[in-house]
Amino acid sequence: MHSLTDNTLMMKVKSGDLDKLGLLYERHKKKLFGFFYNLGNNPSVSEDLVQNVFVRVLKYRKSYSGDGSFAAWMFRMARNVNYDYHKAMAKQSISLGMSPDDMKVGAEDHLNDGYENEGNKVLLQKALSLLPDEKREMLVLSKYRELKFSEIAKIVGCTEGAAKVRVHRALKDLRAIFLQLEVA
Amino acid sequence: MNKEQFEIEAMDFISGQMSEDKRKVFIDFLDKNPEYESEFIALSNTWKMVNSLDAPEVSARMDETFFSMLSSEIEKTKKESTWEVFAGWFPMIFRPQLVYGMMLLGVGVAIGYYMNFGGDATGVNAAIVSKETGDMRQKLVLTLLEQPSANQRLQGVSEANKFEGVDEKVITALLQTLNNDANVNVRLAAVESLTNYVHNPLVRQGLVKSIPYQESPILQVTLANLMVALQEKSSIEPFKQLMQEKKLDTTVRKKIKNSIESII
Secondary structure, three states, X not given: XXXXXXXXXXXXXHOOOOOHHHHHHHXXXXXXXXXXXXXXXXXXXXXXXXXXXXXHHHHOHHHOOOOOOHHHHHHHHHHHHHHHHHHHHHHOOOOOEOOHHHHHHHHHHHOOOOOOOHHHHHHHHHHHHHOOHHHHHHHHHHOOOOOOHHHHHHHHOOOHHHHHHHHHHHHHHHHHHHHHHHHO | OOHXXXXXXXXXXXXXXXXXXXXXXXXXXXXXXXXXXXHHHHHHHHHHHHHHOOOOOOOHHHHHHHHHXXXXXXXXXXXXXXXXXXXXXXXXXXXXXHHHHHHHHHHHHHHHHHHHHHHHHHHHHHHHHHHHXXXXXXXXXXXXXXXXXXXXXXXXXXXXXXXOOOOHHHXXXXXXXXXXXXXXXXXXXXXXXXXXXXXXXXXXXXXXHHHHHOOOHHHHHHHHHHHHHHOOHHHHHHHHHHHOOOOOOHHHHHHHHHHHHHHO
């Protein structure tokens, strides 16, 4: 249990106590990294994007109102960072994202040994990478327990019910792709 | 329960955002609807798999980059805040009251400067005023010395003593007073006044010439002492002339004799 909530820390950052951003970074760096990584970015790019998020947090700290959770505000920023990055890369016709095969290799390096079925995890990563971006994004966002559906809805710009339906359907599509991959 | 409602409630259930009462109702619904139940089980398994998705550990490089960025940003903000503090003075400085105050101060300084600059002119004016005052006092002295009252004539001599530099008119007036004034005290005052200007040849000549005209013993002794002090040799002849006077006081005669001997 954190003695200071994320909101309190961010309000301190907003008021000029920039040191507190270090605490927020420590709390959220892994989640943000996982967010970018699971969206299909390679580890190096994911780290850069995490960095970009915190640069934006600093840049736009004055706009932080404290309404809603810090995580929702941060992930909304992360989503924009990811979008801007891929937009810029698309312009340059360079893809730094991972192909499903790359993802397999990358995932194999970092698979948790405790998993009974290592192959399932690799397939799942591959299936995830084959999902449309919007669906993949919904799944990755819903993976974080601190984000309620109401907050995910705000991040992606829809109603709470629509967010739940989108995640539900994304899960179904992911399962369908996963099963196809498993058969193949 | 329609399909969309099922999709929503299924997500609430597996994400743990459903109340206990609703969970029971939902479980009852699944029990009664096997097709939804199988879909829910498949969904729940996929959800678990997604939740188990892991990511590699972040590298130390990411931490270094972040804290380096944060450190430089803190430094930058400190510098900016120093400027902000400085800049924060400007609204205070440019408050209307302060501006008026500064304007008044400026006007005061300008007036002071003008007054100071006019000081030279004032000095000239002062000299003019001083000269005018001197002229007025000279006229006053001359006027007072002509007054019938001995007191006023004494006052006139006293006024003459206040001059640092007297002109010929005043000296002439004082010598006339010494020779002609009816009052001994006035004549004595005139001698004392003229002793202030003994460096003036006109005064010395006048004093020497006045010796034969003096009848008052006290004036005769005073002039004798003065001539001894001045070692005025031209006074010997007038003193000898005075000694020929039969009415001359014996003491005074001795005094003059001694004086003549002292001067010689």
